[in-house]
Amino acid sequence: GAKWSYNGPDGEHNWSCNYPFCGGAFQSPIDFQTHLLRYDSNLPPIQVQNYNLSTNEQLTLSNNGHSVQLSLPSHMYISSLPHKYSAAQLHFHWGSSNQLTGSEHTVNGKQFAGEMHVVHFNSDKYPNISMAVDKHDGLAVLGVFIAIGEFNPAFEKFFKYLNGIKYRDQKIQVPAFNIHALLPSHLDEYYRYDGSLTTPPCYPSVLWTVFRRPVTISQKQFLALATALYASYAQESATVPLHGNYRKPQLADNRVVLVSFKD
Numbered sequence: 001g002a003k004w005s006y007n008g009p010d011g012e013h014n015w016s017c018n019y020p021f022c023g024g025a026f027q028s029p030i031d032f033q034t035h036l037l038r039y040d041s042n043l044p045p046i047q048v049q050n051y052n053l054s055t056n057e058q059l060t061l062s063n064n065g066h067s068v069q070l071s072l073p074s075h076m077y078i079s080s081l082p083h084k085y086s087a088a089q090l091h092f093h094w095g096s097s098n099q100l101t102g103s104e105h106t107v108n109g110k111q112f113a114g115e116m117h118v119v120h121f122n123s124d125k126y127p128n129i130s131m132a133v134d135k136h137d138g139l140a141v142l143g144v145f146i147a148i149g150e151f152n153p154a155f156e157k158f159f160k161y162l163n164g165i166k167y168r169d170q171k172i173q174v175p176a177f178n179i180h181a182l183l184p185s186h187l188d189e190y191y192r193y194d195g196s197l198t199t200p201p202c203y204p205s206v207l208w209t210v211f212r213r214p215v216t217i218s219q220k221q222f223l224a225l226a227t228a229l230y231a232s233y234a235q236e237s238a239t240v241p242l243h244g245n246y247r248k249p250q251l252a253d254n255r256v257v258l259v260s261f262k263d
């Protein structure tokens with residue numbers, strides 16, 4: 001599809017020129033404002049299966065020019081939703097080395113340093129993510145806020161390889177590890193709403209689950225993520241740093257955000 005970026009002429013204000021859904025309804029991310037929230041006691045704790053991958057499995061770590069993504073095997077899945085949602089990939093959104101504001105979702109206007117998304121597709125109804133990505137019940141994404149704090153050994157399992165994928169379309173194989181360790185504590189506390197992909201083509205196909213609690217990574221780990229990657233190809237002379245890859249909050253319109261916690 002047509003190229004897009006997070007700033008300049010191909011930036012988010014022009015995405016809808018080539019990607020009409022980006023100008024449509026049910027867009028993500030949104031700001032979780034207290035007055036939009038409604039407690040729902042029927043929201044069960046998120047349960048995931050087979051996230052504890054064995055180290056003799058290998059995952060593909062790649063720089064797709066928009067984010068760093070880790071491929072995930074489809075035997076990993078979410079079991080607590082109305083349909084089975086199998087894992088496809090996880091990726092990140094972040095600010096820049098001196099901007100600890102790179103999350104997509106925000107809480108009463110507060111932006112976290114970054115955000116991780118674990119993308120799943122409805123494998124009860126669709127054979128793969130490409131068939132699911134534009135269907136209203138196609139995707140379920142788990143969102144995890146990233147804050148600066150303690151060093152995080154789980155993130156280090158692949159952060160240490162970032163220098164192998166500095167440029168767009170570079171990819172390497174990394175040993176698999178326990179993906180559950182990337183999730184925050186308290187999987188029973190989350191925001192839930194119907195939204196979209198936060199990148200073109202912005203299909204309104206995502207059941208969003210954003211956990212209330214952030215995970216932490218160290219300042220050094222964040223700097224590695226924020227400074228290691230380029231959106232440009234290795235052979236290009238003009239390098240384009242890959243940072244600030246987050247979409248601004250979209251209009252909630254009259255969407256209600258359900259929360260699984262009372263406070």
Ligand SMILES: NS(=O)(=O)c1c(F)c(F)c(S(=O)(=O)CCO)c(N[C@H]2CCc3ccccc32)c1F
Nearest residue numbers: 066067069091117119129133141196197198199
């Ligand atoms: N924030 S988000 O969760 O909406 C989201 C992204 F932010 C993002 F960057 C990507 S991507 O594939 O890395 C690059 C552009 O699609 C995807 N990729 C998804 C969407 C389309 C697709 C197809 C195959 C595999 C993954 C994806 C995504 F779902």
Ligand SMILES: [Zn+2]
Nearest residue numbers: 091093117198
């Ligand atoms: Zn994302």
